[in-house]
Amino acid sequence: MASLVTCPHCGARPKEEFTVKGAALTRPAPDASQETWFDYVYLRDNPRGAYQEYWHHTSGCRRWLVVNRDTATHEIFETRDAARKVTA
Amino acid sequence: MTPYRLSSGGLVDRSKPLSFSFDGKEMQGFEGDSLASALLANGRLLVGRSFKYHRRRGILTAGAAEPNALMTIGEGGRTEPNTRATVQELYQGLTAQSQNRWPSLDVDVGALNSLLSPFLGAGFYYKTFMWPAALWEKLYEPFIRRAAGLGRATYEADPDGYEKSWAHCDLLVVGAGATGLAAALAAGRAGARVIVADEQSQAGGGLLSETATIDGKAAHAFAAETLAELAALPNVTLLPRTTVFGWYDGNVFGAVERVQKHVGIPAAHLPVERLWRIVAKEALLATGAEERPLVFGGNDVPGVMMAGAMRTYLNRYGVAPGRQVAIFTTNDTGYALAADLEAAGIPAAVIIDSRSRPAPSGYNGRTRIISDAVVSDASGGKALSGITVRTRNGSETIKVDALAMSGGFNPVINLACHRGGKPQWSDEKATFLAPSGLKGLSLAGAAAGIDGLAACLEDGAAKGTALAESLGYGSTQPSFGAVTGEIAPAPAKPLWTIKGVRGKAFIDYQNDVHRKDLGLAVQEGYGHVELAKRYTTNGMATDQGKLSNVNAIALLAEARGVSPAEVGTTTFRPFYTPVSFGALTGTSHGHHFQPVRKSPLHNWAKKNGAVFVETGLWYRSSWFPRAGETGWRESVDREVKNARKNAGLCDVSMLGKIEITGADAAEFLNRVYSNAFLKLPVGKARYGLMLREDGHIYDDGTTSRLAEDRYFMTTTTAYAAGVMNHLEFCAQALWPDLDVRLASVTDQWAQMAIVGPKARAILERIVDADLSNEAFPFLGAAEISLFDGAVHGRLFRISFSGELAYELAVPAGYGESVADAIMEAGREDGIQPYGVEALAVLRIEKGHVTHNEINGTVVPGDLGFGRMVSSAKPDFIGKHMLAREGLNAPERPQLVGVVPLDPAKSFKTGSHILAKDAAATLENDQGYVTSSCYSPHIHSTIGLALVRRGSSRHGEEVMIWNGLRDEFTPGRLCDPVFFDPANEKLHV
């Protein structure tokens, strides 16, 4: 029922304020192959453990976030603004 | 004084008598009573009927685990079924009704089920499904439904209020018994922010039933003193009457506070229940332990009670359990009860101890003790009359009217297991303990398997101190002085299977699961704990097996010849005790169920006689009936004809509106729309198509360029929020390097469509700008002023109706007066308001699509929008999937018009299209009607449809099939544009 997501802008907020979109994948380059695009649109990993997802702070600051969470324990390891580039 | 009330003792206030009724009979109790204690004081032993066999049942416990004493409390909209009498506080005028009996509690026809019990054993429900289906529906199910059941919910509205709150703390202490109070005091004195939640009417837990003293003070006085100190600490919050029912992610706890469940008429300014979500850095469970029943024959006869409960009724409520009391125990706590009974002047007749050992050292009573013995059966009808005691040497029958039983203790670890941790079996304690290694939650006292008051006080103080220190609050551990008069407990010797049992020996009282049912489950291959649970329904009643689960597991283990550790437990889930829908709903009911969205033109529409329709949260005007009109169609036909002949005004404020600014706004739009936007000139509007990344159409609308770096986008009403989220995703997550800003301005603008041949003439009277076709042609967009500069707004020459039309946006607060002014300005030209019904007719006549057609499965080509997919752009959302084979298949459904061959015939939206002579089968289905209406210009029903290869089949005769009504209408496919196909009216 209740859990909290820590928004990098707003702090710990009830998860009801957020909307989850799904896997935080990198959009392929426009000239990428059909196969690459197909994977991006349709194929998803379904890991037990850490998973990066796009979450939207819909009823808060309205920023899109990348939430790294454990699909088994629901523990959230990290949240960051989706616009913040990370070096892989 | 009522028959079983002692003349003194207990914490009830004998100076404050309360009257209440049970099954219509008036009774008396005292302030401080629970409903259960008051019933017992009145000698009411039989309080309910069991679920399946309708056996007579009495009060078994004094707390939340009660499986038997479930009653319907209150009247009218305040009726609450399945209330446990053991936790319900008595109040003046309380009305209680017993449940699951007919015609009355004492004489119950359903008890005949007991005679059918050979057929109602474990797996009964599953086996019954194997019987002929017809009999099941007509005979068995109605019978079972009537015979087995709990209380009934009321159909009347609940007159009371509920609310929800969040709370934050360093330490949440669950349970305010000895352990919890000690822990809270330690952490509270240290300065930590502490919340103490206790589910009982009075905090103190077991201290309220205890006769031992602490530092020379009565245990209940110690509790009161400690509570007073806690209440005085500003950093401590006490939540009485609050059950913590769940442990959730992020160390958030759900709790329900019964604010006014102990009063007859709740005060209107307070909720009756408050749902708490408590965010705790650390939590300490001081939830105590639940005493285990013993599984002997007739262990459900009224008068058989848990030993601890009997001690509570005696010491806390001053109620004698009977005149002749027996105690059947596997541990030392039975002796504490014997000592208390003797002190109260009703010495127990006998103690039956399953162990062969001398009485504990602290016990000096004179009660007869039979050791190395068991009670194999209890007998009696409405009340207990005797017990059979078996020893190695034989058996003995003893006449008693009350029997206390104690099979040992199970720590209350439910909350600790709500997040996936599995309970751990302890051979030493002969029960399950909480999982180890939990983060943010620990257990203390009896909940951690610790026995005895002194040890619990010590453990609570130590853990409270340690937790405060871990949170950065240094302190010294409180000490409480000596505990005197306690019978020091020795470890229990578990007793699972009792030999020589003759009668039904119940494990789960509420669901009527007895020992043989478990044996049957094992025998029939359902011995796994999860299977046995479902096969026998053990632990599936509203008490969720609080008393029965450990007994069931241990008996399964014995039947399978393994350790309980190997059997394991079923999964613990919230809620710990039932939570009312009212509490979960909070304020979101009735008028406040969901927000109401009213357009800034709502009052204008209302003044003009609109009939409103709810679409999503919006109230939209459907049509505007006039005097003399006999039906909605008459009004809509008039509105449609008038809009095409003179002029109409329609409220379109609920369209989504988004302001897009920034140096890269043009590039951004070019990427989110499938058609080109980069070169849209300032002062122009353009229709845009937005795709999903998988190539299907997501939404459509118009976007106007108001300045080099400023755009105004409209979306459909339904997708206003979704498009905003989508654009923010594109701007923030996909292309953060683009300089673009987005703002939803849906609520900032009142927007109205002024439609029809006379629209220009009318607008010219209030708009300051030149509106001639040359100065402001089709798809013009401009910031304009009205009434000689009095109001500033935006004007767009766009048309959903196919007529000469404008959309005028003014700041929301001016909406109503501007609409009034337009009506006034257009009076002589015959302007009339029109609603969404007429709007739909106008757009269907023109073949314009909405989300009826953009149904999530169509790509641009399906709707004839192929040319709106730019091949020149290197990238836009959806481009890369559009080339996929399936999205270009020749057999795809395409947008087409459809009319009945006979104009007098009609058809409905949703009807399917069949080839002319094809049979009505799924295989022959060629598509369906997505929109339809009566067109007063075509003089028949017209429709838009998505039909296989539809665009190349204009003129073909088909059959329109309504499978729901079994109607067949011969029809013809046609061009989806029914009216003014050359768009001559648009450009005048």
Ligand SMILES: [Zn+2]
């Ligand atoms: Zn935020």
